[in-house]
Every structure is written in structure tokens, then in C-alpha cells.
Amino acid sequence: MKNKKRAAFILFCILPTLLIFSIFIVYPVTQVFIKSMYSSSGFGNNEQFIGFANFIELFQDDIFLQSIKNTGFLMLVVPVITLFLSLVFASILSLGELREKHLYRTIFFFPSILSFVVIGILWAFIYHPNMGIVNEVLNWMGLEQFALTWLGSKDTVLWAIALVMVWQAVGYYMVMYLAGMDSIPKELYEAASLDGANAVQQFFKITVPMLWEIIRITIIFSINGVLNISFVLVIVMTGGGPNNSSQVALTYMYKQAFVNANFGYAMAIAVIVFSVSLLLSFISNKLTERETH
Amino acid sequence: MSGNKGIKQRGSKVLVRIFLLTATFIFVYPLVWNLIASLKTNKEIMSSPWGLPAVLNFSNFVRAFTESNMGEFILNSFFVTGLSMALLLILVIPTSYALSRFDFKGRKFLHNFYMAGLFIQPVYIMIPLFLMMNNFHMLDNRFWLSLVYAAGALPFSVYLLTGFMRSIPKEFEESAAMDGSGYFHTLISIIIPLARPGILTVVIFNFFTFWNEYALALVLISTDEKKTIPVGLANLMEVQKFATDWAALFAGLVLVLLPTITLYALTQKKLTEGMSMGGLKG
Numbered sequence: 001m002k003n004k005k006r007a008a009f010i011l012f013c014i015l016p017t018l019l020i021f022s023i024f025i026v027y028p029v030t031q032v033f034i035k036s037m038y039s040s041s042g043f044g045n046n047e048q049f050i051g052f053a054n055f056i057e058l059f060q061d062d063i064f065l066q067s068i069k070n071t072g073f074l075m076l077v078v079p080v081i082t083l084f085l086s087l088v089f090a091s092i093l094s095l096g097e098l099r100e101k102h103l104y105r106t107i108f109f110f111p112s113i114l115s116f117v118v119i120g121i122l123w124a125f126i127y128h129p130n131m132g133i134v135n136e137v138l139n140w141m142g143l144e145q146f147a148l149t150w151l152g153s154k155d156t157v158l159w160a161i162a163l164v165m166v167w168q169a170v171g172y173y174m175v176m177y178l179a180g181m182d183s184i185p186k187e188l189y190e191a192a193s194l195d196g197a198n199a200v201q202q203f204f205k206i207t208v209p210m211l212w213e214i215i216r217i218t219i220i221f222s223i224n225g226v227l228n229i230s231f232v233l234v235i236v237m238t239g240g241g242p243n244n245s246s247q248v249a250l251t252y253m254y255k256q257a258f259v260n261a262n263f264g265y266a267m268a269i270a271v272i273v274f275s276v277s278l279l280l281s282f283i284s285n286k287l288t289e290r291e292t293h
Numbered sequence: 294m295s296g297n298k299g300i301k302q303r304g305s306k307v308l309v310r311i312f313l314l315t316a317t318f319i320f321v322y323p324l325v326w327n328l329i330a331s332l333k334t335n336k337e338i339m340s341s342p343w344g345l346p347a348v349l350n351f352s353n354f355v356r357a358f359t360e361s362n363m364g365e366f367i368l369n370s371f372f373v374t375g376l377s378m379a380l381l382l383i384l385v386i387p388t389s390y391a392l393s394r395f396d397f398k399g400r401k402f403l404h405n406f407y408m409a410g411l412f413i414q415p416v417y418i419m420i421p422l423f424l425m426m427n428n429f430h431m432l433d434n435r436f437w438l439s440l441v442y443a444a445g446a447l448p449f450s451v452y453l454l455t456g457f458m459r460s461i462p463k464e465f466e467e468s469a470a471m472d473g474s475g476y477f478h479t480l481i482s483i484i485i486p487l488a489r490p491g492i493l494t495v496v497i498f499n500f501f502t503f504w505n506e507y508a509l510a511l512v513l514i515s516t517d518e519k520k521t522i523p524v525g526l527a528n529l530m531e532v533q534k535f536a537t538d539w540a541a542l543f544a545g546l547v548l549v550l551l552p553t554i555t556l557y558a559l560t561q562k563k564l565t566e567g568m569s570m571g572g573l574k575g
Contacts, residue, residue, distance in 0.1 A: 005475075009476040009477065013388055017387065020444050021444050031421035031424075111320060114553065115507070117524075120527075121542070125539075126323060178565075224412070224414065227414055232508065263424065266420055270418075
């Protein structure tokens, strides 16, 4: 009797949730993989199984190759800069013994809760060739020749977007590292400075190794985060332009699906992006593996 | 010797402060500039990014409401965020309770199943979601959008809440069971109150997710009257490229930021603590 009641309660707890999760998340995930092998315009019964033809076509599609290259660039550059800066900020705040430490933490974290759309719009104006602050500062410093159309030129657009992503995420990872640094014994640093190690040596010899497990997790978070935010920033800031030089894989997927009604083709892109992000997470996990204490 | 060191330390502290203040400027500048621009005239915005407005043009905000439907977008966002949150809590609390406090067959598998969901970004599945919901006539409907949001928030919320519930001492439930309290009653009157801090963390984190979500709202909602504010703003940005009523756009941006800033001011301590609680114990 008691067991039956217990079993009924457990089912009551887990079943409705599992059902909703399966319908709205798990089922669409399986569909991405299945439909990527169909030629499909989405509606009606004109679907046709074509095997890997979508994938073969993708690798001959110059715009797709360009967009994968751009995505890869962002997945490499953004996590490296972001996580390095986050570590530096976290070390300074954690060891600097400043009274206003919490104020800095609050301010640096703030961009990570903002809407990506708002961030994209604001930075589009910051980079604006005539009314943006970036060029205004350059002109003021007498560096007119460096005042570029940051989002309008194929040489600068990706870096411009990458910097916005760094700006957005630095505080988030900094807070994660700060939490981890609370558990590093202060005596380690004291002993190191008695031995004459300077701040930079302490950073690489103590902080980084002690936080290694957290750093490993944040690398994976960061790589995956890039995919999501790059989608919104590119749509809002450049629309993929100029001439596809800021097109990322997911915006190209969106375009194929909702502009060209090429749904099967678009889902093949999703499969590749998903596989690449899993692969990168796996590789980074392997590369950063260490025998720890 | 020690005096020398004191000076050196003070000197490096000044350097550190200069560095941090520069960073603060870079983090804060876009928002301050946004606020100032929302009170300028269009002409003033075009002329210089430094200048202050001659008079405070609150009429920008009026135009944001009257000409750009900001009021409607904001109401939709509040509605969708609130509904998603309610649905999420109804879904996540019982499941997290079962996963953290009961031993049953498949428990571990179910837990890992949700954790695997952490790798699924909503953008990946927006196309099949769109096609499926089109077939079932669920498109352009704020309720179904909210349910999708709640479902998408499950992996992270299950992760946070099971972690928290495991830390609640078992004695409370045991003594409740001794008093003859049923499972359901125990969940409502003992576990939920005890898990309040964990539930609050889930609410805070997901508020920002729901309020800011763009990709799915873009695809699943088509009528202007039902759009949420991120989509509304992105559209406005598109329109303003030609119409150039920048001031009203910036007023709109300030309006989206207000709830975010308010909630952040009230909860930032809890939020950063929640990050160290949830983000790391993986």
C-alpha cells in the first residue's frame, strides 16, 4: 500500500515534466537529425529522402564555408580573450584587498544579464562611423586614419563583434572564478611572495593551476555561449554583411529556413554546428585534462 | 625597509585602481550614453556622442509608446515572462524533488537526460519547433511560446534545484512522515518552504533568460500585437535605419532595461551567490 502510494507520487512528480520536455525539446532535437537528410520546403508533402546530399551540397556552398570559418574564428578568439580577462579581473579583485571590491563585481557582471538585442543595438551605435564614440575618440586623439566603418568593412567586422561578446561575458566568468578563488588558501600567496614570486608568477603558478577544473568547465560554457550570442548580435548589428563577411553558421541556417524555405538544408547546418560544438567541447576537455592532486 | 614596501604597495594599489576604473568606464559607458541619448533630440544625437541634451526630451518616451507600440511589447514581455515562470515552477519543483529525495529505477538516467539538455541551445531547434508547432496550430500564441520557454529552462533549473534540495536535511520529512503527512502534503508544506532560497535562484536566473529571449520569439510569434520587447526593438532598429527617429529607439531601450536593472539591483548578491552554488559544483 505504502509502496504503491510512493510509486504513484513519484510518477506524478516526473511524468508531466518529462512529457513536456520530450515534446518541446527532445522531439525537435531528433527531428533536426532526421530532417537534415530530407529535401524539404517545410510545408506539405513534398519531402523527399536524399541521404547526405544536403551535407555534400553544404561543403560546396561558399557562403556556408565562409560562415563556418567566421563561427570558428569567434569560437576560438572570444573564449580565449574572455576567459583570460576574467581571470585577470578575478585575481585583482580577489587579492587586491580593495574596499570597493563588491562594487566592481556588481558593475562587471551587469552586461551578462542584459538582452543581447539591447547590447547589439547599443554597440552598433558605438561603432557608428559618424556618431559613434569609437571614431570620436580616435579623431580626438588625432588618429583620423584609424577611424573606420567598423561594421561596414570586411576586415574589421568580425573583430568588432568579437569584442562585444567579450564585453558581454567577462563579468560572468569573473564571478565564477571569484567564487573558486575564495577556496584557494591565502597562505599559498603569502609563501610565494616571501619566496620572491611577483604577481604575474603567482597568477600562472598558483591561481591558474588551482582554478584549473573551473577553467575547464568555463571553456566549454564559453564555446557554446558564442553560438547563441553570435546569432543575435549578427542579426541585429550587421545582418551578416558586408557581403557575408560576418555571416555565422546559425544566421545562415536561419536565412536558409525562413527566407529561402530550405528547411532540410537548414537543418543540415544545425547538425553540423551542433556536432562542431560537441567536438570542440570534447577536444578542449581532452586537451586540458591534467592529473590533479 | 617596511616604509618603502608600504609606498610600493600603495603605488601598485593606485595602478590597480586606475586599471579597474578604466574597465568600469568601458562597462558602464554604453548604458550611460543610452540613458543620455534617450533624452536628446535626434539632431543632438547625430551631432556628437559626448554632448548633453539642452533640454530633457521626455517626449521621446511618449513617442516610443504611441508610435512604436512599446507599451504593448512590454506588456507581452511581462505576460510571457510571468507565465513561463509559473509553468516552469510547476514543472521543475516536483521533478527536482523526486530526483533529489527518492530512489527509484531510472532516477540516474532521468537526471543525466536533463543534464544532456544543457547542451541544446534553443537556436538549434528553432526550425523543427516551428514546423511542429505550425502543424498543431500552436504558432503565434503566447501561451505555447511560454511553455516552450519553460521546457527549455528545465535542464538548468533541474540542475540548480536538485543540487539545492539535496542539501536540505532529511529529518524534516522523516518527522513529517511520522506525523502521518502524505507525500503531496510534505512537498507543499515542508519542502517548498525549505527550498525557497533555491527556488528564488531559479526564478532570478530565468527571469533574465525569459525577459531577454529573442531567437524563439522571433520565429514563433508573427503578429505585431503579440511580440515581446526584444523582437519589437530589433524590428524598430531595422525601421529606424531609414526613418532615423533614434531618440525614440533609445527611449525604448531604456524601457527594456528598467525591469532588468531593478531586479539586478535587488538581487545581485543572490545572483552571484547562486552562480557559485550552481555554476561550479558540476
